[in-house]
Amino acid sequence: xxxxxxIIKRIIYSIGVLFGVSILIFIISNIVPxxxxxxxxxxxxxxxxxxxxxxxMNLDKPIVERYFLWLGNLLKGDxxxxxxxxxxxxxxxxxxLPASLEIxxxxxxxxxxxxxxxxxxxxxxxxxxxxxxxxxVSYIGIVTxxxxxAILFALIFSYLIPIFPTTGRISPGITPPPRITGSYIIDGLxxxxxxxxxxxxxxxILPALALSMGGAAQAARMTRASMVDNAExxxxxxxxxxxxxxxxxxxxxxxxxxxIAPISIMALDIAALLGNAFLVxxxxxxxxxxxxxxxxxxxxDLFAIISVVLIIGVAYTVANVVIxxxxxxxxxxxxxxxxxxx
Amino acid sequence: xxSKSIFRKLLVGTLIFVSIxxxxxxxxxxxxxxxxxxxxxxxxxxxxxxxxxIVNLYDSLVFPNHDGTVRPHLATHWKVSPxxxxxxxxxxxxxxxxxxxxxxxxxxxxxxxxxxxxGEGFAYLFEPFIEDVVALDKYTxxxxxxxxxxxxxxxxxxxxxxxxxxxxxxxxxxxxxxxGDYGRKWLLEHDAGSGPYMVEEVKMEEYVLMKKFDDWWGGxxxxxxxxxxxxxxADPVTxxxxxxxxxxxxxxxxxxxxxxxxMAKIPGVKVIRFVPGGMNLNVMMNTKKPPTDDVHFRRAxxxxxxxxTVAKKIFPGSLVARGPVPQTLPGHDPTIKPWEFNLEKARExxxxxxxxxxxxxxxxxxxxxxxxxxxxxxxxxxxxxxxxIGVKLEITRKPFGSMIADAQSIETxxxxxxxxxxxxxxxxxxxxxxxxxxxxxxxxxxxxxxMDPEIDRMIEDALATVDREERFKKYYAIQRRLVELCPTxxxxxxxxxxxxxxxxxxxxVAEWVKKGxxxxxxxxxxxxxxxMKVFPEKRK
Numbered sequence: 099x100x101x102x103x104x105i106i107k108r109i110i111y112s113i114g115v116l117f118g119v120s121i122l123i124f125i126i127s128n129i130v131p132x133x134x135x136x137x138x139x140x141x142x143x144x145x146x147x148x149x150x151x152x153x154x155m156n157l158d159k160p161i162v163e164r165y166f167l168w169l170g171n172l173l174k175g176d177x178x179x180x181x182x183x184x185x186x187x188x189x190x191x192x193x194x195l196p197a198s199l200e201i202x203x204x205x206x207x208x209x210x211x212x213x214x215x216x217x218x219x220x221x222x223x224x225x226x227x228x229x230x231x232x233x234x235v236s237y238i239g240i241v242t243x244x245x246x247x248a249i250l251f252a253l254i255f256s257y258l259i260p261i262f263p264t265t266g267r268i269s270p271g272i273t274p275p276p277r278i279t280g281s282y283i284i285d286g287l288x289x290x291x292x293x294x295x296x297x298x299x300x301x302x303i304l305p306a307l308a309l310s311m312g313g314a315a316q317a318a319r320m321t322r323a324s325m326v327d328n329a330e331x332x333x334x335x336x337x338x339x340x341x342x343x344x345x346x347x348x349x350x351x352x353x354x355x356x357x358i359a360p361i362s363i364m365a366l367d368i369a370a371l372l373g374n375a376f377l378v379x380x381x382x383x384x385x386x387x388x389x390x391x392x393x394x395x396x397x398x399d400l401f402a403i404i405s406v407v408l409i410i411g412v413a414y415t416v417a418n419v420v421i422x423x424x425x426x427x428x429x430x431x432x433x434x435x436x437x438x439x440x
Numbered sequence: 441x442x443s444k445s446i447f448r449k450l451l452v453g454t455l456i457f458v459s460i461x462x463x464x465x466x467x468x469x470x471x472x473x474x475x476x477x478x479x480x481x482x483x484x485x486x487x488x489x490x491x492x493x494i495v496n497l498y499d500s501l502v503f504p505n506h507d508g509t510v511r512p513h514l515a516t517h518w519k520v521s522p523x524x525x526x527x528x529x530x531x532x533x534x535x536x537x538x539x540x541x542x543x544x545x546x547x548x549x550x551x552x553x554x555x556x557x558x559g560e561g562f563a564y565l566f567e568p569f570i571e572d573v574v575a576l577d578k579y580t581x582x583x584x585x586x587x588x589x590x591x592x593x594x595x596x597x598x599x600x601x602x603x604x605x606x607x608x609x610x611x612x613x614x615x616x617x618x619x620g621d622y623g624r625k626w627l628l629e630h631d632a633g634s635g636p637y638m639v640e641e642v643k644m645e646e647y648v649l650m651k652k653f654d655d656w657w658g659g660x661x662x663x664x665x666x667x668x669x670x671x672x673x674a675d676p677v678t679x680x681x682x683x684x685x686x687x688x689x690x691x692x693x694x695x696x697x698x699x700x701x702x703m704a705k706i707p708g709v710k711v712i713r714f715v716p717g718g719m720n721l722n723v724m725m726n727t728k729k730p731p732t733d734d735v736h737f738r739r740a741x742x743x744x745x746x747x748x749t750v751a752k753k754i755f756p757g758s759l760v761a762r763g764p765v766p767q768t769l770p771g772h773d774p775t776i777k778p779w780e781f782n783l784e785k786a787r788e789x790x791x792x793x794x795x796x797x798x799x800x801x802x803x804x805x806x807x808x809x810x811x812x813x814x815x816x817x818x819x820x821x822x823x824x825x826x827x828x829i830g831v832k833l834e835i836t837r838k839p840f841g842s843m844i845a846d847a848q849s850i851e852t853x854x855x856x857x858x859x860x861x862x863x864x865x866x867x868x869x870x871x872x873x874x875x876x877x878x879x880x881x882x883x884x885x886x887x888x889x890x891m892d893p894e895i896d897r898m899i900e901d902a903l904a905t906v907d908r909e910e911r912f913k914k915y916y917a918i919q920r921r922l923v924e925l926c927p928t929x930x931x932x933x934x935x936x937x938x939x940x941x942x943x944x945x946x947x948x949v950a951e952w953v954k955k956g957x958x959x960x961x962x963x964x965x966x967x968x969x970x971x972m973k974v975f976p977e978k979r980k
Contacts (some may be wrong), residue, residue: 132845137841139559140487140560141487141840141844141885142564142864147559147560148558150615183477184479184484184625185628185644190644194645216529245675252678253677256681257684257685264678265674265682270669383678385646390645
């Protein structure tokens with residue numbers, strides 16, 4: 099019970115942080131030079147049209163009043179209208195966010211399976227040739243930017259061996275499933291449109307793989323380091339001395355605590371993908387949230403910028419809470435610490 | 441063991457997906473790429489990407505020929521009053537909108553008023569001229585102008601006609617009184633046009649898919665594409681992969697040169713370069729700020745510029761500029777010769793300037809546009825050449841937004857601004873007015889701050905001349921006068937480069953290029969899908 103109180107407390111603190119972020123980003127995006135209305139309408143638009151748009155956007159009002167008007171609308175679920183797409187931002191986000199979350203979820207799956215398994219292998223065969231190979235592969239994974247992987251994968255698996263599609267979210271000619279969650283995969287499965295679900299999954303494999311390479315490589319190194327470190331600890335030696343079967347020691351006593359560090363880092367990496375996937379989304383012409391955010395920034399799409407930053411802030415906050423929960427599950431000391439702190 | 445089973449499962453899954461997925465293909469399709477966003481509402485869009493979609497979805501009263509002239513389109517004929525202020529157009533009967541409704545003069549009136557009220561897109565072309573527009577009968581529409589406008593027909597290429605009833609059916613709340621939002625939100629993803637193609641699907645940030653409108657009044661040739669898809673451009677590797685996989689028929693013009701070279705090696709793919717008319721690269725000189733306020737100093741800089749290097753190395757395929765108007769634009773004076781790169785003459789001009797002997801006290805400032813990386817090469821080349829005649833050039837890289845802000849006053853406008861300018865319509869008058877009339881000072885299109893009353897008068901007089909031949913003579917006189925004043929270093933008329941699938945696509949622009957014909961088409965019309973042909977059986 100006290101663990102839940104701790105988590106609720108964390109969530110309340112996080113709301114405070116998000117409120118601060120909203121003030122900060124609102125001020126920064128409003129004081130950056132350049133008139134958003136003029137940029138939206140173009141340099142040749144008559145002044146009266148620019149003035150009208152400024153009025154529509156409340157840009158003619160003082161910044162404090164603008165902030166509270168925006169906050170009021172936010173609480174009503176209205177994020178404003180995008181100057182670039184000319185649509186309500188909620189509509190834009192409801193399209194792009196699920197698209198990105200699909201990639202991120204698959205990327206997280208790749209990160210965890212590839213990263214942890216490589217780390218386990220490396221630790222199991224530490225200081226052998228296999229460990230050396232995995233070390234080199236991991237270093238390459240860490241130092242190579244995701245967009246380079248994206249280009250490489252597109253060249254190999256889309257051009258040289260054309261088994262994956264090059265661009266887009268779904269093949270032309272395949273009707274996307276009716277909207278329930280916004281995720282074509284989930285909606286396709288829920289509505290029985292398996293063709294659309296599989297086709298979407300097929301489209302996101304390469305981008306997800308490209309995004310996961312860095313995180314997976316990092317997780318592999320961290321898992322290995324933690325496992326090798328823990329394997330030398332007294333409680334493992336004691337367990338071995340008591341004759342506890344190796345499988346049990348390995349699974350219950352060695353692996354679980356060794357996953358704390360890689361999982362913490364992976365969760366933050368995954369949250370960061372929401373904003374960092376821009377180049378990969380560009381390579382695969384994927385209509386994702388990250389690309390939307392960067393385009394909004396380049397075009398000074400005021401309300402879209404603020405909305406994107408806030409959502410990324412929410413993603414980080416959620417990631418942190420999730421990390422706390424996972425760590426509490428994996429590490430009894432964390433649970434006990436939380437209980438003492440409450 | 442655990443990891444092995446995971447990888448095995450992944451591999452099996454992959455094979456299952458390969459066997460399950462059937463990629464549906466549109467066989468008769470032309471796909472092209474362009475920079476996103478694409479606004480398909482003709483009262484909103486005016487950029488390249490917008491124009492490609494709009495010209496395929498909507499019809500206009502007149503249609504551009506590739507030599508820069510216009511021909512009847514929705515209007516079969518027209519007449520103009522002797523004072524050049526009243527233009528009457530007679531509409532083609534039986535033209536159907538995509539909704540099935542017949543297009544009438546009321547739709548022309550509605551579309552014009554909608555454009556002028558919203559003030560976006562190409563409204564800036566018509567706003568200074570159109571006083572009123574009325575439907576005289578079902579098939580006759582009359583424009584009353586505030587002042588005579590010689591190139592009015594050329595401008596009308598950009599007045600696209602919408603289905604009034606269809607738009608009114610879809611208005612939502614907005615700032616335009618009883619017209620609400622004038623259908624703006626709906627028209628972001630739908631069309632209300634009568635053009636040869638109609639919207640099948642719009643995917644924001646991805647593509648606009650258009651389907652052939654079988655009842656188009658102009659009829660169809662065999663092998664015309666059933667679908668036309670305008671996609672958002674992507675990373676050069678992606679574009680090359682799409683071309684190699686025959687999933688992209690015509691590329692955009694934004695790819696790096698080495699990418700075009702690579703695509704040219706793909707069997708069946710050809711790369712074409714052409715100067716489409718209407719875009720030139722300028723070094724605009726602030727004529728009100730020392731030392732570029734001195735005409736001899738400006739001429740010295742013009743002589744110290746290596747035009748050939750820019751045209752051949754930095755923007756290959758481009759033409760060395762011959763004066764302020766691009767050579768393919770109707771109304772360009774063919775007698776104007778390009779400036780020569782001659783450091784000796786540059787020094788002679790410099791000696792005549794009032795800044796001779798004190799050049800070190802007057803460094804020259806230059807801003808180049810951060811969004812066009814090639815401009816840095818030009819800036820550095822100018823710096824090196826100017827140094828040879830004793831002029832110090834201080835270079836600043838600026839985002840275009842900042843350059844627009846700088847252009848708002850004489851003091852903040854640098855001595856030199858490196859900027860591309862595109863013609864608003866296919867006639868010299870438009871470019872001369874926006875580039876050199878005093879009314880355009882304070883905008884990025886005139887960083888020269890010329891403010892020359894004689895040039896203003898000459899431009900106004902030319903634009904008010906209805907007779908084309910006479911008007912062109914007046915354009916020539918303005919160009920010659922501008923060359924004397926030398927407010928600008930006119931570098932190049934920019935070439936457009938695109939790769940296309942020559943094996944299975946017939947593209948009129950490529951045919952004109954092959955024949956060596958001049959191409960003077962407004963933005964977007966080079967990708968008019970109705971005139972293309974596609975032969976899917978030849979696609980390998």
